[in-house]
Amino acid sequence: MSAMLLWIALPALIGLTLIAIGARYPWIRFAGLAFAGGLALAGLLAPLENPFAIGPLRVMIRSETIVLGRSFFIGTGLARVIGASYGALTLWGFGAQALKTHRFFLPSGMIATAFLCAGLSVQPSQFAGIFVLLAVLVLIPLLVPPGAPASSGVLRFLAFQAIGVPFFVFAGTLLEGLESIPAGLSLTLRPGIFLGLSFIFLLAIFPFHGWIPGLTEEYDPFSTGFILVLLPGFIGVLGLQMVDRYAFLRGSEEFFTLVRTVGILSTSAGAALILVQRHAGRILGYAVLIETGMLLIAVGTGPAAGPELFFPLFAARSAGFLVWSGGLSGMRRRAISLRFEEMRGSLAAHPVVCTAVLVGTFSTAGFPLLAGFPARLRLTAALADIDPTAVLAIWLGMAAAAVAGARTITAMAAPPDPEAAGGGEASGPDDVSSARSQAPLRLFLAGGSLLLLVFGLFPGWIAWLAATMPAAFERLAR
Amino acid sequence: MPFAVMGLLLGIVGGLVLFTSRSWLRCLAAQGAAYLGVFLILLAQAVDAGDASELAAIRLVGGWMALAVLGATASQGTREAVEEDAGIVFRFLLFGLIFLVAWSLSEGTMEWIQGLGFEGALVGVTLLLSGLLRTGLVRGPMQVIISLLAGFSGFEMLFSAVDSSALMAAMLAASSLGLALAGAYLGTSSAPDAGEEPA
Numbered sequence: 001m002s003a004m005l006l007w008i009a010l011p012a013l014i015g016l017t018l019i020a021i022g023a024r025y026p027w028i029r030f031a032g033l034a035f036a037g038g039l040a041l042a043g044l045l046a047p048l049e050n051p052f053a054i055g056p057l058r059v060m061i062r063s064e065t066i067v068l069g070r071s072f073f074i075g076t077g078l079a080r081v082i083g084a085s086y087g088a089l090t091l092w093g094f095g096a097q098a099l100k101t102h103r104f105f106l107p108s109g110m111i112a113t114a115f116l117c118a119g120l121s122v123q124p125s126q127f128a129g130i131f132v133l134l135a136v137l138v139l140i141p142l143l144v145p146p147g148a149p150a151s152s153g154v155l156r157f158l159a160f161q162a163i164g165v166p167f168f169v170f171a172g173t174l175l176e177g178l179e180s181i182p183a184g185l186s187l188t189l190r191p192g193i194f195l196g197l198s199f200i201f202l203l204a205i206f207p208f209h210g211w212i213p214g215l216t217e218e219y220d221p222f223s224t225g226f227i228l229v230l231l232p233g234f235i236g237v238l239g240l241q242m243v244d245r246y247a248f249l250r251g252s253e254e255f256f257t258l259v260r261t262v263g264i265l266s267t268s269a270g271a272a273l274i275l276v277q278r279h280a281g282r283i284l285g286y287a288v289l290i291e292t293g294m295l296l297i298a299v300g301t302g303p304a305a306g307p308e309l310f311f312p313l314f315a316a317r318s319a320g321f322l323v324w325s326g327g328l329s330g331m332r333r334r335a336i337s338l339r340f341e342e343m344r345g346s347l348a349a350h351p352v353v354c355t356a357v358l359v360g361t362f363s364t365a366g367f368p369l370l371a372g373f374p375a376r377l378r379l380t381a382a383l384a385d386i387d388p389t390a391v392l393a394i395w396l397g398m399a400a401a402a403v404a405g406a407r408t409i410t411a412m413a414a415p416p417d418p419e420a421a422g423g424g425e426a427s428g429p430d431d432v433s434s435a436r437s438q439a440p441l442r443l444f445l446a447g448g449s450l451l452l453l454v455f456g457l458f459p460g461w462i463a464w465l466a467a468t469m470p471a472a473f474e475r476l477a478r
Numbered sequence: 479m480p481f482a483v484m485g486l487l488l489g490i491v492g493g494l495v496l497f498t499s500r501s502w503l504r505c506l507a508a509q510g511a512a513y514l515g516v517f518l519i520l521l522a523q524a525v526d527a528g529d530a531s532e533l534a535a536i537r538l539v540g541g542w543m544a545l546a547v548l549g550a551t552a553s554q555g556t557r558e559a560v561e562e563d564a565g566i567v568f569r570f571l572l573f574g575l576i577f578l579v580a581w582s583l584s585e586g587t588m589e590w591i592q593g594l595g596f597e598g599a600l601v602g603v604t605l606l607l608s609g610l611l612r613t614g615l616v617r618g619p620m621q622v623i624i625s626l627l628a629g630f631s632g633f634e635m636l637f638s639a640v641d642s643s644a645l646m647a648a649m650l651a652a653s654s655l656g657l658a659l660a661g662a663y664l665g666t667s668s669a670p671d672a673g674e675e676p677a
Contacts, residue, residue: 130652130653137659141663150665152617158657159613165653168614
């Protein structure tokens with residue numbers, strides 16, 4: 001069996017089948033989740049290029065597959081990254097079940113993950129841009145369910161991602177064959193600029209971030225949160241792959257300083273803007289900007305330390321956003337508005353949902369004993385000797401997110417306004433009304449909040465999960 | 479008239495009509511003309527170089543298929559008018575500015591991308607810039623998508639001189655088609671806009 005078939009072709013096919021058959025019955029969706037979980041386990045545990053036994057079967061997963069003259073290569077390190085991605089998809093899929101999101105969540109997510117995995121494994125690398133665009137297109141129905149109106153936020157999301165892709169394709173093509181060219185040669189200047197522009201658009205780096213708060217305000221926070229974890233994660237890994245592949249990037253001190261500076265700018269801008277928000281969804285959006293900045297700062301620490309800091313930080317982000325966006329989505333489904341003025345009294349009325357929002361917010365703020373704290377501690381410790389300004393920017397981002405969390409508590413805990421009772425944003429079509437139907441959501445959010453606490457108390461677990469992933473970047477690891 | 483000059487005229491006129499028009503049908507027709515222009519320029523380049531012309535055909539067929547998807551959606555009553563954030567005179571002047579910028583950049587682009595030719599550089603840069611700028615000026619899913627398609631067609635024109643593989647051409651055509659499908663999906667989701675001018 002080839003790795004490409006297992007982690008790209010098969011999930012894409014299963015996702016299409018789930019869309020085709022409608023996936024209306026819960027058992028079909030749970031079968032899809034079990035399949036995604038199986039892919040995650042295979043990615044995290046299975047050896048590649050070595051035969052192993054599954055019961056009576058002997059299986060060998062081949063790393064390389066040639067399709068139409070292009071190579072799809074998935075080594076052990078990349079398989080771990082892919083496994084973790086399918087693991088994240090499984091967790092988000094369970095959340096989608098608990099929240100009763102629309103039926104396209106799992107199939108769209110699975111196909112998009114398959115496309116993004118194809119983008120990470122394809123050679124030559126310019127094809128990765130096309131796969132990213134295809135993944136973005138597949139994610140559109142996840143954001144905008146059939147029949148729902150499309151707002152300017154989703155159009156800006158689509159436009160910015162589509163604009164970034166040609167830059168990437170162009171840069172990838174121009175850089176073909178220049179892997180060993182050292183830094184400082186004019187030959188790499190234009191492709192380098194195109195590459196930078198593509199990542200600015202694809203990662204929604206300040207000032208091209210406008211669509212993120214738009215999405216988190218207008219659409220289901222859980223679906224948006226999933227997209228804001230999935231896409232930046234894969235694009236970040238794609239960026240690390242480019243740094244790993246090209247000597248003029250990994251050997252350039254100026255490049256890492258530039259990445260760090262962009263990260264500082266993004267974190268600081270996010271920190272300033274999050275403080276003036278009065279909508280919990282928009283706060284989530286600006287937290288994404290802060291987090292993206294921190295990820296860039298992590299990559300900018302240097303060729304060896306970058307991947308080692310990137311993955312724990314990203315794992316904590318994924319876990320934090322899972323709980324945070326799940327809580328926000330749960331609030332919307334209970335017809336609680338996410339505007340500060342209209343969420344008064346919600347903490348007393350819906351303690352589990354609101355607690356999940358707060359735990360997710362404070363984990364992202366790097367509050368001690370929560371999942372986000374150890375990764376930020378490692379990052380600031382690594383940066384202390386390299387760039388004190390970056391440490392300051394990270395502290396600023398953490399403090400601003402904490403203040404946003406405190407403002408959210410204040411809004412939730414305020415006594416309810418009798419005149420405003422019954423108002424708020426429109427609830428989802430599948431509003432949970434009975435206590436029994438609320439149980440899966442409560443279980444999911446309580447379990448997620450507990451998980452953030454456990455990851456904070458035992459940071460070695462995330463470190464263990466993330467430890468094998470830097471092996472995907474052979475030259476950086478040296 | 480040589481193919482390349484015909485392609486240049488079609489590309490520029492298509493870009494101009496797309497940038498300034500208020501009518502949904504004229505926008506589709508203009509982008510169709512721009513695709514034909516790109517095809518003719520690529521065909522002329524292929525004939526000059528003695529190469530096969532299937533790459534040019536892939537781009538034309540892919541582009542027209544994308545427009546057909548949008549057209550089919552529009553014909554089912556989900557048309558959008560371009561919401562005029564700016565007047566037609568302003569748009570016309572803006573396109574003139576884009577054309578001048580593209581003209582001034584075309585020589586440098588030709589030097590940088592070998593084998594592109596003047597017509598290819600001018601049409602490519604004009605469509606790319608006008609498509610990107612139009613994306614910011616219009617509202618509504620299908621209008622945004624057609625602007626992105628215009629930008630993509632300019633990019634494909636420039637990129638054809640850099641990468642001549644059939645697989646990349648097919649994947650770019652698939653991307654255009656995917657964008658059109660996304661536009662059709664979002665267009666059918668959105669409520670139809672009122673007040674469209676007749677074509």
